[in-house]
Amino acid sequence: MEYLRELLTQQVAGYDQLPEVLQIFLPMLLACLLCLGLVAFIPLVAIWGERKVSAHMQDRLGPMRVGGWHGWAQTIADGVKLLLKEDIVPAQADRLLFKLAPLVVFAGGFAAFVVLPFGESFIVSDLNIGVLYIAAISSLGVVGIIMAGWASNNKYALFGGMRAAAQIVSYEIPTVLAILTVVIPVGSLSMQEIVRAQSGGVFNWFIFQPVTFLAFWVVYLGTLAEVNRTPFDIPEAESELVAGYHTEYSGMRFAFFFLAEYANMFLVSALATTLFLGGWHGPGFLPGPAWFILKATALVFVQMWLRWTLPRLRVDQLMHVSWKVLLPISFLLVLAAGTLALWREGSP
Amino acid sequence: MKRYFKDIFQSIWTVLQGMKITGLHLFTRSCTLQYPSVKWELPERSRMRLFNKIEDCIGCGQCVRACPVDCIYMTTEKRNKEEPPIFAADGTPIKLRVTQFDIDMSLCCYCNLCTYPCPTHCLVMTPEYEFAVQAKQDFLYRFAKDEPQAPPKPAPSPRPAGAR
Numbered sequence: 001m002e003y004l005r006e007l008l009t010q011q012v013a014g015y016d017q018l019p020e021v022l023q024i025f026l027p028m029l030l031a032c033l034l035c036l037g038l039v040a041f042i043p044l045v046a047i048w049g050e051r052k053v054s055a056h057m058q059d060r061l062g063p064m065r066v067g068g069w070h071g072w073a074q075t076i077a078d079g080v081k082l083l084l085k086e087d088i089v090p091a092q093a094d095r096l097l098f099k100l101a102p103l104v105v106f107a108g109g110f111a112a113f114v115v116l117p118f119g120e121s122f123i124v125s126d127l128n129i130g131v132l133y134i135a136a137i138s139s140l141g142v143v144g145i146i147m148a149g150w151a152s153n154n155k156y157a158l159f160g161g162m163r164a165a166a167q168i169v170s171y172e173i174p175t176v177l178a179i180l181t182v183v184i185p186v187g188s189l190s191m192q193e194i195v196r197a198q199s200g201g202v203f204n205w206f207i208f209q210p211v212t213f214l215a216f217w218v219v220y221l222g223t224l225a226e227v228n229r230t231p232f233d234i235p236e237a238e239s240e241l242v243a244g245y246h247t248e249y250s251g252m253r254f255a256f257f258f259l260a261e262y263a264n265m266f267l268v269s270a271l272a273t274t275l276f277l278g279g280w281h282g283p284g285f286l287p288g289p290a291w292f293i294l295k296a297t298a299l300v301f302v303q304m305w306l307r308w309t310l311p312r313l314r315v316d317q318l319m320h321v322s323w324k325v326l327l328p329i330s331f332l333l334v335l336a337a338g339t340l341a342l343w344r345e346g347s348p
Numbered sequence: 349m350k351r352y353f354k355d356i357f358q359s360i361w362t363v364l365q366g367m368k369i370t371g372l373h374l375f376t377r378s379c380t381l382q383y384p385s386v387k388w389e390l391p392e393r394s395r396m397r398l399f400n401k402i403e404d405c406i407g408c409g410q411c412v413r414a415c416p417v418d419c420i421y422m423t424t425e426k427r428n429k430e431e432p433p434i435f436a437a438d439g440t441p442i443k444l445r446v447t448q449f450d451i452d453m454s455l456c457c458y459c460n461l462c463t464y465p466c467p468t469h470c471l472v473m474t475p476e477y478e479f480a481v482q483a484k485q486d487f488l489y490r491f492a493k494d495e496p497q498a499p500p501k502p503a504p505s506p507r508p509a510g511a512r
Contacts, residue, residue, distance in 0.1 A: 057370045059378040109396060309366040 003121035004030060031124040035113045038247035043262035044075045050262075050304050057308045090153060093248065097151035102249070102256035109263040111137045116270050117191045119280045119288035130191035133184060134271055135176050138226070142168040142266065145235065147246050148257070152248035160244025167318060168226050174326035175222030178215040181330075181337035182206050182275045185344075195279030205278040211337045216276040218330050220299070223268035225322070226260065230307040237312055256307035258346030269299035392473040394420035395458045397476045399449050400491040404436040404470035407444035411462035411471050420462060423448035425496055436468040447496040453479070454487035 004027040008015050015023065048063070067073025077181030089098055115130040117123045127133050142165055149161020185190060186197040198205050199268065206212035225232035236244030246257045273279060273295040280288030282295075313321070381388065390396070408426035424444040434442045464469050482485060 053374070056374050056378065059373055059376050061378045061382070064382060181376050296349060305367055306363075309370045310363065 035110065035124060039113055039263045040188045040259070041112050042266045043120055043259045044079070046262040046265060047075045047078075047258070048072060049301075050307075051302045052228060053301065056309045057305075063089070078294060079255060082251055082255040087252070088248075088250050090248050092153045093152040094153065097147045098248075101144045101148035101151060102253045102260070104147060105141050105261075106144075106256045106260045108137055108140035108144060109260045109267055110229075111140070113263075113292070114265050115191050116267070117195050117274055117279055118292050122280075122289050123192060126190055126192045127295040129189045130156045131179060131194070134191075134267075135172070135179070137269065139168065139172060141260065143164075148249070151220060152245070154248050156241045156243075157245050157247045158233045158242050160247070163237075163241075163315065164245060166226060166315075167228070170319060170322040171232075171326070174330040175219055175226065177327075177330035177334050178218035178222065178253060179275060181212050181215040181333045184334070184337045184341050185212075191274055191279075195274055197225075197283065198278040199281055202278070205276065205281070207276040211333055214329065215333050215337075216272065218326055218333065219272055219275065221321075222326060223272065224303060225307070225318070227264040227268055229265065229303055231310040231313050232318060233307075233312055234315055234318060235260040239312075259311075265300055265303055266296060269296040271305065272296075303305060304343055368373060390477065392475065393397075393473075393475045394475040394477070395460050397453060397463070397474050397479055398489070399474045399476075400449055400451070401470040401472075402446060402449060402491045402493055404468045405440075405446050405449065405491075406436055406440055406442050406468055407446040408467060410465035410467070414461045414465050416461060417455050417457050419452045420502065421448060421452075422446065423496075428472055436470070438468055440468055445494045445497070446492050447494050449491040451489045451491070452487055453489060454484055479483040 008027060009023075026252075045194045047277035048071070052062045052070070064070030065074075066077045067069055089095055105183065112134050115127050115133055117126070145164040146161045146166075149157045149159070149164070152158070166246060182194060186194050188194065188197075202208065207216045228235050235241075236246070238244075241247070246254055249257060270292070277299075279296045280292040282288070282291030286294070353427075375453070395424055407422065409422055412420045412422050424446050427443055427445050458473070460473055463469075463473060
């Protein structure tokens with residue numbers, strides 16, 4: 001944002017004569033609009049991509065008609081359809097919570113985009129507690145999911161909401177612990193500091209370091225569960241719960257849940273990119289943001305790949321993976337990372 | 349403890365195996381046929397829409413009797429002795445004038461039973477399958493060309509056309 005303000009001061013004549021409030025506010029507005037555009041645009045591409053990936057993995061073609069080239073406009077057409085649909089609120093629903101829930105879910109994902117370091121100066125706000133902020137704000141989504149499940153006044157929706165709560169809270173713990181293994185050697189929670197610590201070649205990325213290599217997989221699995229993707233999609237398990245927490249939603253409110261899911265997919269992939277894959281670092285023939293988006297997209301693709309490969313876990317299996325496998329591993333990893341940091345400090 | 353680690357490695361290994369299979373299928377040629385622009389070439393003897401070559405029809409009514417769902421409606425009258433003799437393609441003399449030969453394809457069950465008894469092989473099933481219509485009565489295909497010349501007798505057909 002500071003960069004944006006500098007840019008405006010240099011490029012726009014008389015910008016520094018504006019009132020101080022406006023000088024601060026305008027870059028904020030611009031950055032927010034950029035973020036909103038990104039959050040709206042990424043799901044459009046990701047949903048089309050998911051349909052294509054799933055289709056080709058099943059030897060089908062997927063959408064081929066809308067827009068000409070391989071049905072690229074299919075998501076836009078679907079979005080328009082969802083916008084035009086009737087806005088239905090069930091008679092017995094809690095109207096306020098029902099209407100608020102999609103917004104809360106979406107806002108959680110949207111707010112987390114603020115600290116994503118797309119490039120060296122391409123970040124809305126480089127908070128000094130960026131990692132903590134992301135861990136905290138992305139958990140806001142679960143509140144929205146429980147709100148949706150409860151307000152729908154439907155047993156399937158409530159089941160979905162409760163399952164989501166149990167799952168996300170369980171997987172948050174190993175994920176955050178595994179993220180700590182990156183924070184310990186860097187010594188900072190700022191996203192940009194973490195990216196800068198991985199500069200200087202591919203082998204400085206945390207995925208190629210001894211302890212953080214394992215931590216990457218823990219974080220990847222944990223975040224996969226946090227965004228309710230298969231094989232951890234029991235909150236919306238369509239074969240048992242109709243559609244889980246968004247059973248009663250239709251039209252644009254459903255689209256918000258859908259948008260939030262895909263925005264969150266990109267978000268957790270971007271988080272893993274920042275922490276382990278060197279963020280915007282990469283060979284010089286592409287600019288930093290391009291590398292960042294490329295790496296995150298590759299991780300999103302693996303998420304889709306997993307989704308169309310694996311069946312859904314049972315609830316007890318899900319809890320088993322989190323509490324009995326990932327949690328001990330992540331505790332050991334934190335211990336190992338701490339020991340390693342101490343040893344490096346002691347023997348320079 | 350050994351079992352615990354074995355389970356972890358086994359699950360990772362099986363997931364990778366599954367991903368290998370789906371990954372290979374990602375680059376397999378799709379088997380989808382993009383229907384309206386690409387179509388199946390149907391076999392020559394597919395049982396689709398019925399067609400009657402009315403010039404060869406001798407009006408024997410065997411198809412009407414064979415039809416299990418009564419979807420063929422036929423009305424005939426005797427040709428006068430003075431009229432010039434006509435023959436079907438295989439030489440069978442045509443003694444009856446077919447004034448009505450309607451097939452309701454919305455009732456047809458595509459069993460092909462009507463075409464076997466046909467002595468002149470004029471009633472056949474064609475591979476034509478794209479004949480969806482907007483209104484149900486458009487499924488009634490009329491094949492007869494001759495107008496009735498004698499004053500009409502009470503209809504001998506089991507069900508008159510249009511009555512359903």
